[in-house]
Amino acid sequence: MKRVTPAISKGISENKETMIDALYPIMGGMISKYVTQAIKEMMETINKKIEQGLSFERVKRKAKSKLTGVSETELLLDESKDARISSLFVIQKESSLLISEAHLENKEIDDAHMVASMASAIKDFINDWVENSDATNEVQLLSYGNATLYIESAGSVFLVAFLDTEPSYEQRIKINTFFASIVKKYATFFQEFDGDDSADEVLTLSMEMEGYIYASQSVANDKKKNPAKFIVVSLALLLLGYGVYLFNGWYIEHTLEKRVFSQTGEEIEISKQDGHFILEGQVGSTDAIYEIAKIMKRQSKESIVNHLSVPMTYLDERFKSVTHLGEGSLSVVEKKLSFLEHNFEQTVNGLQKKIVELEGQVEGSKVYLNKLLKSTTDEMRVLKEEKLALKKVLEVKSEIFSKLDKAFASEVYYNIDNHSLDFRTLTLFAAGNIVYEPKQIVKLSKVFEKYLRILLEYKGYINTIIIEGHTDTSGTKEENMLLSKKRALSVKYYLERLKIVKQYHMQTYLKAVGYGSSKVVLVDGIEDKNASRRIEITFSLKDEKILNKLREMIND
Amino acid sequence: MIRKKILLLGDFSVGKTSLVKRYVDGTFDDKYLTTIGVKISKKLLTLKGVEYELLIWDIEGSTPSKKISLGYYKGASGAIFVADVTRKETIEGIEAHKEVFLSENPDAKFVIAYNKSDKLSEILKEQMELTENSFLTSAKNDENVEALFIKLMENMLS
Numbered sequence: 074m075k076r077v078t079p080a081i082s083k084g085i086s087e088n089k090e091t092m093i094d095a096l097y098p099i100m101g102g103m104i105s106k107y108v109t110q111a112i113k114e115m116m117e118t119i120n121k122k123i124e125q126g127l128s129f130e131r132v133k134r135k136a137k138s139k140l141t142g143v144s145e146t147e148l149l150l151d152e153s154k155d156a157r158i159s160s161l162f163v164i165q166k167e168s169s170l171l172i173s174e175a176h177l178e179n180k181e182i183d184d185a186h187m188v189a190s191m192a193s194a195i196k197d198f199i200n201d202w203v204e205n206s207d208a209t210n211e212v213q214l215l216s217y218g219n220a221t222l223y224i225e226s227a228g229s230v231f232l233v234a235f236l237d238t239e240p241s242y243e244q245r246i247k248i249n250t251f252f253a254s255i256v257k258k259y260a261t262f263f264q265e266f267d268g269d270d271s272a273d274e275v276l277t278l279s280m281e282m283e284g285y286i287y288a289s290q291s292v293a294n295d296k297k298k299n300p301a302k303f304i305v306v307s308l309a310l311l312l313l314g315y316g317v318y319l320f321n322g323w324y325i326e327h328t329l330e331k332r333v334f335s336q337t338g339e340e341i342e343i344s345k346q347d348g349h350f351i352l353e354g355q356v357g358s359t360d361a362i363y364e365i366a367k368i369m370k371r372q373s374k375e376s377i378v379n380h381l382s383v384p385m386t387y388l389d390e391r392f393k394s395v396t397h398l399g400e401g402s403l404s405v406v407e408k409k410l411s412f413l414e415h416n417f418e419q420t421v422n423g424l425q426k427k428i429v430e431l432e433g434q435v436e437g438s439k440v441y442l443n444k445l446l447k448s449t450t451d452e453m454r455v456l457k458e459e460k461l462a463l464k465k466v467l468e469v470k471s472e473i474f475s476k477l478d479k480a481f482a483s484e485v486y487y488n489i490d491n492h493s494l495d496f497r498t499l500t501l502f503a504a505g506n507i508v509y510e511p512k513q514i515v516k517l518s519k520v521f522e523k524y525l526r527i528l529l530e531y532k533g534y535i536n537t538i539i540i541e542g543h544t545d546t547s548g549t550k551e552e553n554m555l556l557s558k559k560r561a562l563s564v565k566y567y568l569e570r571l572k573i574v575k576q577y578h579m580q581t582y583l584k585a586v587g588y589g590s591s592k593v594v595l596v597d598g599i600e601d602k603n604a605s606r607r608i609e610i611t612f613s614l615k616d617e618k619i620l621n622k623l624r625e626m627i628n629d
Numbered sequence: 630m631i632r633k634k635i636l637l638l639g640d641f642s643v644g645k646t647s648l649v650k651r652y653v654d655g656t657f658d659d660k661y662l663t664t665i666g667v668k669i670s671k672k673l674l675t676l677k678g679v680e681y682e683l684l685i686w687d688i689e690g691s692t693p694s695k696k697i698s699l700g701y702y703k704g705a706s707g708a709i710f711v712a713d714v715t716r717k718e719t720i721e722g723i724e725a726h727k728e729v730f731l732s733e734n735p736d737a738k739f740v741i742a743y744n745k746s747d748k749l750s751e752i753l754k755e756q757m758e759l760t761e762n763s764f765l766t767s768a769k770n771d772e773n774v775e776a777l778f779i780k781l782m783e784n785m786l787s
Contacts, residue, residue: 168634168704170684186632190669190684197700198665268632268706570630572680 156221156244158289160235161282162189163255163263166226169193170268173275175282177290181581182235192233196224214239225249227256230263244289251285273508276566280507280559329372337364341381353380353423358387359413380423381416388413466616469534476527486520493611494524497594497604504547504606507559514567521610522573528612529577536615537584540565545605546590558587564608630680633785634704637687638726639711640719644744645687647768648711652778653685666697674782681782702733707740707785709777714743714757714765738784742766742777 159180163172171189174182182188192215199212215222216239223234225248232252234240240248255278256263262274326343329350334340339361341354350369356362362381369377474492481487488495501513528535542561544553565585568574574583594604637645646668653670666689674681688701708730712719723741730737739762746754746765754765762780764773 165704168706170632170634170704184671186682186684187669187671190634190686194665194667194669194686194698194701197698198667201698201700268634270630270632 156236156238156240158234158236158248158286161286162192162233162235163230163278163282164189164193164233165263165266166193166229166231168268170266172230172263172266172270173278173282175279175286177286178584179581180235183578183580189233192222192224193231196231223248225252227252228260228263230256247289255281270570276508276563279566280562283562325373329369332372333365333368336368337361339365341365345375349376349378351378351380355382355384357383359383359409359416362416379416380419382420383413383416462616466534466614469531470614473527473531476530477524480523480527484520486517488609491611493609494520495607495609496520497601497607499607500603501564501608502560502606504545504602505556507556507563509560509563509567514564517564517608518568518571521568522571524610525573525579529573529579532577532579534614534616535582536613538579538582538610538612540568540583540585541609541611542585542587543592543605543607543609544590545602546593546600547602548590550589554587554589556587557589558585560606560608561585561587630682632682632684633706633782634684634686635781635785636702636705636708636730637685637711638708638730639690640713640716640722641690643711643713643716643719644768645711648709648742648744648766648774649685649687650768652774667701672778674778676779676782676786683778683782699729699733702730705730705734705737707738707781708734709740709742709781711742711744713745715745715748738781738787740764740777740781740784742773744768746770746772 158177160174160176160182162174162185164170165172169190171186174185174189176182195215196212199215213224215224221236221239223236223240223245225232225234225245232248232255234248259274259278262272266272322345326345329343330341333343337356339354339356341352341356344351344353350373352365352369356365362379362383365381366377366379477487477492478489481489485498486494486496496517499513499516501509501517503510525538528538540561542557542559542564544557544560546553548556562585565583568583569580574580590605594601594607596604637649639645649670649672653672668687670685670687672683672685674683686701686705688697690697710723710726710730712723714720720743727739730739741763743757743759743763744766745768747767747769749757749765757765759765762784764777764780766773766777768774
């Protein structure tokens with residue numbers, strides 16, 4: 074390796090953090106050189122895991138490997154890629170101040186700034202301990218229960234990724250690459266950050282991180298196996314196997330019945346139970362019974378339970394004809410009668426069995442009906458409870474609407490038709506821009522505060538406060554969708570910082586939704602582009618989903 | 630919103646934790662203090678119409694067997710040095726804390742709290758030599774606690 078020239082060496086020693094910020098994006102790329110070695114080490118770990126593992130997961134993996142033909146190593150590799158990022162923090166290393174944060178929807182972290190400081194303190198504490206232990210590495214992973222914090226440092230900042238499990242080497246490299254890109258872009262801002270989070274960079278960085286979280290989320294989703302799908306496929310296979318088994322039995326029975334009919338002209342029923350063929354039905358003569366028994370013996374090695382019967386008229390005629398044959402034939406007749414008696418007994422036994430079987434079926438039906446009755450009663454009770462809850466929700470909803478209508482009677486930004494705030498006449502964004510006009514956002518926030526104060530009286534019933542972003546029709550649908558989402562997000566971030574929002578912990582209630590150019594404002598059939606670029610704010614109640622479901626049920 | 634990191638420094642049992650307890654808007658559990666030697670709380674302040682959030686690092690006093698990470702001191706914009714007004718050695722100890730703090734943060738500002746003033750008689754209180762950056766405080770009687778933080782914030786902004 075070439076020696077670092079003295080000038081550079083001096084520069085590094087005097088401005089260490091600055092130099093690292095500048096070099097990290099390049100060094101991040103160089104990491105790939107060492108990936109081969111990292112993968113080799115990872116493979117060794119995985120092979121060791123395969124050899125040593127003795128768990129249900131391993132048996133499941135083995136079975137899956139046999140069924141799919143995919144090696145256990147590959148399956149393990151696949152399993153190790155599923156860590157999901159729920160939040161990202163960029164923290165200034167020296168002051169431990171949180172510069173920017175981004176989260177998955179509903180995964181926002183309360184008191185993020187305190188959490189960031191505490192994460193830094195824990196990191197410093199462990200690093201100190203590591204240094205005392207003569208090790209050289211910095212702490213990179215902190216795990217507690219199901220939560221894992223992945224920490225990557227560079228120059229004046231470090232990135233903290235909140236994950237649901239330990240990230241794989243591959244995922245760490247991806248996170249580091251993303252981190253390198255933001256370090257490169259915001260290096261100067263990071264160094265000069267003085268705790269003021271109103272800077273535009275804080276917002277744009279947050280958006281970039283949120284974009285990355287969602288992008289990585291979709292990759293994780295693709296890789297995540299769906300257990301429900303696995304169960305459904307397994308059940309389908311089981312049912313298919315059972316179907317084949319039933320069909321096979323039916324096919325044999327049906328073939329034998331056809332053969333008996335073609336050779337004797339007798340229609341009988343053949344079924345298989347406990348390894349025996351059961352013959353049932355009435356045939357024309359006792360000879361036919363013998364003939365059928367012979368056919369069955371030729372066709373199958375299974376034993377036969379003969380429940381075949383002959384008509385009493387036939388027996389009567391047969392008896393008369395035998396009497397005519399004289400005394401000499403009496404013994405023959407007696408034998409025949411004995412056989413018929415035996416045959417009759419078998420028929421009676423068969424009928425008794427059938428009766429027992431039917432009784433069993435009736436009992437089963439009774440149990441089923443009782444269960445059905447119980448579940449219907451339970452459902453009725455739940456419906457009654459839901460009805461009461463919904464009645465209350467309807468009352469609350471109408472109360473909120475009435476208060477809003479009264480409070481905002483002369484408010485230009487209030488839409489009385491849907492009880493929402495509609496800022497179409499407030500030019501908040503310039504065309505194509507996601508950064509709001511500072512004066513206009515202050516106006517918006519004042520109206521929002523008034524709106525929120527009324528909603529806070531019903532906080533227990535509120536599900537979400539929805540910030541809708543809309544664009545005009547300039548640009549493509551996809552661009553507009555992204556633009557509207559970003560506009561809604563930028564307003565959300567601003568509103569989250571309002572004192573009243575923090576005081577009542579309403580940050581998690583705020584949701585940003587982008588509608589693109591799907592709901593433009595038309596004036597006399599012509600689009601008003603300034604009005605189309607707007608923000609609307611509305612809310613939903615907790616039990617509204619149930620209410621909608623009930624409405625559907627009533628319509629059905 | 631502008632956020633600043635400030636430290637709360639002083640010997641054992643001078644009342645640092647009690648001092649912030651009645652003042653803060655949010656805090657972590659006390660167990661962190663004994664585990665990693667620091668407890669973080671926050672306080673919102675509005676000065677001249679600007680909102681500030683102070684992230685207060687309540688740092689445990691170090692002992693020969695337990696050294697406190699120097700990383701905790703870094704990047705702080707200010708500090709409150711706390712002494713127990715009834716224990717002379719804790720007042721003398723402030724100089725040592727100041728030295729470590731200023732060596733890490735030469736441009737940072739600080740104030741001094743002579744705490745547990747409720748245990749002093751009025752005569753003794755009169756005899757205390759106070760500067761514009763030092764206060765007689767009592768967490769018990771809520772005396773000068775708010776004034777202490779506001780003064781520090783003003784110093785940090787000057």
